[in-house]
Amino acid sequence: MSMPPSPLPSRSRWPPPYRAAIAFTMDNLGEAQDVLQNTWSRPIGTHPAVTAQLPRMLALLAKHGGGGLRATYFAEAWSLDVYPAAVRALTDAGHEVAWHGFQHEVWGGLGDEEERASFERSWEAVAAADAGVRYAGFRPPGGRINERTWGLLREYGVEYVSPLGEFGMGREGVVVLPFEWRAVDAFWYMEKFAGVRKACGEGEDVRSPGEFKKWLMGKIDEVVRTGGFMSILFHPFLQTSEEKFEVLEEVLKRISEDGEIWVAPCMEIAGWMKAHPSLFPAESAS
Structure with a gap:
């Protein structure tokens, strides 16, 4: 039995004239995780995802949306000192650099001391890098946060978190995107x-870029129809073919040309939500 279509919102929760909000995001800056797992055999600082794929992605972001679409890059703190030019290219273009752990450690498996140590090492790395980065947000590697994470996020001044889960206002005043x-x-x-x-009911086999695009386009239409939020995630290291880059560009074109979609860095979306708490009740996030 098919479900009835989601009703249109009676009024928008987003800045006029927008009906929906979408964050275009990227994860994993270079070989941080490979070094942690001792699987990296090349010279440090030569990952093609950063030296080749990322510049092309930034060019596509600059191409669309008039003055360019601004994204959020969740980067491991370890990588800030390894790829300072890439970090500067991101910030100079108006993109947000947010936090993705110190070295892409799977967050849900960390103990108390390991979790606090990642915060401490990461904030030290930000200060040492002097790259104009302030971590306003966090996406946990693996997608899961721990109960104690909420208190640490507040302690370190993190304004939003982007895990798997429900959208809304989370604990300790932290927005959930x-x-x-x-x-x-x-x-x-x-x-x-x-x-x-x-x-997720999609079978085990690897799927094609075309199938990814078809799902994304349908989901974008749904988010606009319902006045919701979604985060789109492309990894630079996976943009390894012309077909994949074509999917990326078509998605950027779709979200940039729709006047009802507010495409903004996560930091700005979270800021709007915190400034309008009555539109985003706390019980909507776990």
Whole structure:
């Protein structure tokens, strides 16, 4: 039995004239996780995702949306000193650099001391890098946060978190701007996500860029229709073919040309929500 279409919102929760909000995001800056797992065999600072794919992605972002679409890049703090030119290119273009752990450690598996140590090392790395970065937001590697994470986010002045989960106002005054697996390119492109795909009802096989695009376009239409929020996630290291770059560009074109979509960095979306709490009740997030 098919579900009835979601009703149109009676009024927009977003800045006029927008009806919906979309954050275009990127994750994983270079080889931080590979070094942590001792699987990196090249010279440090030479990852093609940063040296080749990222510049092309930034050019596409600059091409669309008039003055360019501004994104949020969730970067490991370890990488700030390794790729200072890339970080500066991001901030100079008006993109937000947010936090993705110190070295892409799977967040849900950290103990108390390990979790606090990641905060401490990461904030030290930000100060040492002097790259104009202030971590306003956090996306936990692996998508899950721990109970104690909420207090640490408040302690370190983090304004929003982007995990798997429900959208809205979270604990400790932290805004929740979640992602879902199907809006992530890795969900469709990587073999290691077979179990996640199966759990989501998509089968275990790797899927095509065209299938990813079809799902994304339909989801964008739904978000506009319902006046909601979504986070789109493309990893630079996965943009390895012309077909994948074509999908990226078509998505950027779609969201930039729709006058009802507010495309903004996560930091600005969270700021709007905190300034208008009555539109975003706290019980809408777990």
